[in-house]
Amino acid sequence: MKLSKHNIISRIADSDKYFIINPLYKEADILNRKEYDKLYHPEAIQNQDLINRGYISDPVEENRLYKQKYLEFLDARDTDEVQLFFVPTYMCNFACSYCYQDEYSAKPKTVEKALIDSFFNYISNTFNNRRKYITLFGGEPLLNTPGQRDFLEYFFGKTNHYKLDIALVTNGYHLEEYIDLLKTTRIREVQVTLDGTKQVHDKRRMLKGGTSTFERIVNGIDLCLKNNLSVNLRMVLDKENINNLPELSEFAIKKGWTSNPLFKTQLGRNYELHHCQSNASRLYSRVEMYKDIYELLKTNPEIKEFHKPSFSISKFLFEEGVMPDPLFDSCPGTKTEWAFDYTGQIYSCTATVGKPGEELGTFYPDVFLKEDIISEWEVRDVLSIPECENCELQLACGGGCASVAKNNNGRILSPDCRPVKELLELGIAHYFDVLNAENLS
Ligand code: SF4
Ligand code: SF4
Structure with missing residues (x-):
């Protein structure tokens, strides 16, 4: 013993x-x-x-x-639902101060119907017996252009045909123009980013050219809720906007959002994903960010109504009264998550989609898979990462993010340690x- x-x-x-x-x-x-x-x-x-x-x-x-x-x-993972991201464009109408995609070359291009057909054929065959849903991601999937509207109408026709739910990750600027179209399909959730109250948000998330975006996004959120569409409000945090968290919480409470069962929130961490940010000193490590949130929670109880942070498994333990099952793997990439884009490429997830060199294959014009790299992704868990073997945190950490691990260590089968x-x-x-x-x- x-x-x-x-x-x-x-x-x-x-x-x-x-x-x-x-x-x-x-x-x-x-x-x-x-x-x-x-x-x-x-x-x-x-x-x-x-x-x-x-x-x-x-x-x-x-x-x-x-x-x-x-x-x-x-x-259990084999029967989990699969999340399939589709990127119809890398173009965006915003010029966010921290965007990690701003170095991707984004050429305007209408998504071909044949490519959309191939996408649905591919996912129907590959994930035949799996529960699945699609998340539209970008760039900005709700650009207000005739080409984008055509794409969405055709795409939603397909998801309706296959009875698939859709989640949308949008900056929220054109929700008003698209709300009628969204009501014609099975929208599971609209994820919108709001980085603070007006002054703070507008300094970080402005239109190209600098125009304010706050009011239109708030109006879009109101419209979604009014039309029974679930909203997942994401606030991307760094040292420049963290102190606005109480004020944004207050704002959301006053709007009646937090008492609406269709409304939920998430806090994202602004971090270096693909290239150096122009102002890296504002970025938080995970521990630093949660320490500051912890301190803010002590003096600003309104935050609790807006968001309940997970603090690893603490929230689960508190709300469920039992421990979660052991976590042998925390990275869903190529297991319960895949990403596809309008050029016909296949990627592991949102962290790699569109990044040159990260392609795992194509679904259009031909189906082709890089089986050797895919199997490296697929076997990644705390048993296949040598560093995790003797780590006491392994079943609460799960080995972290494969993409971050690869960026930091040059290997997929390497750790991205979580400060559990x-x-x-x-x-x-x-x-x-x-x-x-x-x-x-
Ligand atoms: S590589 Fe990172 S971002 Fe991609 S699925 Fe895994 S944990 Fe998520
Ligand atoms: S903390 Fe690091 S070594 Fe430990 S399980 Fe997580 S990734 Fe592996």
Whole structure:
């Protein structure tokens, strides 16, 4: 018997207590100093409470459970829904100060009907028995041009025919012009980015030429909600707009958005994806960003109504009262996510789509797949990344993002370490009554 390889133990922020979490055995507890010290005492290996909860375990038995859970994970993933991104254009009417796609060459081109037909043939054959939905991505998929409108009408005709849901990732500027068309199809969600209240947003997300975009986006969100279309509001954060989070929360509350069940939010981190940003000093590391959000949450409770951050698995633990299943892989690319563009290329996901050298094949004019690179993507998980083998965080981290890992280390099968421990320190302090609680699950 010994301490489990999967115990994650650390001190809770702003507290003298500790947490112990074991994603393999799905246990989580709060420890006072005495209990924490006991864990490392030689007698701990005979402590029946610790053995029952899996914090102390037999390595052979633990290995057996690990393998069983891994097989269950693979089975569950095989039946998961697949998200298929389609990029009809890399062109955009915005000139966002931080856009990672601004170096892509975006030539105006109408999407050929034959290419759209080939796309639907390809996904029907390849993902024949899988649940799936399509996300339109860009560039900006809702450009207000006759060519783009023709494309959308034809594309929606196809998704209606195949009974596929559509999600849209849009800057929101032309929602008003497209709302009637959107109502003719199965829209699952419209994701719109708003980076703050008017002054802050307009400084970051303006039209090419500098025109303000805030009012039109807000109007577009109102229109979607009025027409029963779900809205996922994304705020992209860096050090320049983080302090506007309370104000944007207040704004969304006053608009009645946060009390609408069709409305949800996400906080995105502005980070260097493909090329150096002109002002890299404003960028956050993941830990820095969540530390600042944690501090803001203490003094601005309105944020909670706008967004509940996950802080790794803390939010799940709090809301569900149980631990999530062990996460053997956190990167959906080529497993439950693929991306396709209007030139007929196939990519792993939104991080690689349109990036020269990242193509995994074509679906038009001919179907061709780079099987060797695809299989490297497909096998990537915490078992195939050598660095993850002995990491106690592996079943909460999942190995991170393959694209970031490749950018940083030059290899797909390399780690993109997530600051799981630090996020749990903050998240448990935020969600739980640490003074009085003992068990977390
Ligand atoms: S490579 Fe990164 S962005 Fe792409 S699917 Fe994986 S985690 Fe997501
Ligand atoms: S990516 Fe890093 S933190 Fe995550 S499991 Fe692998 S080694 Fe651990």
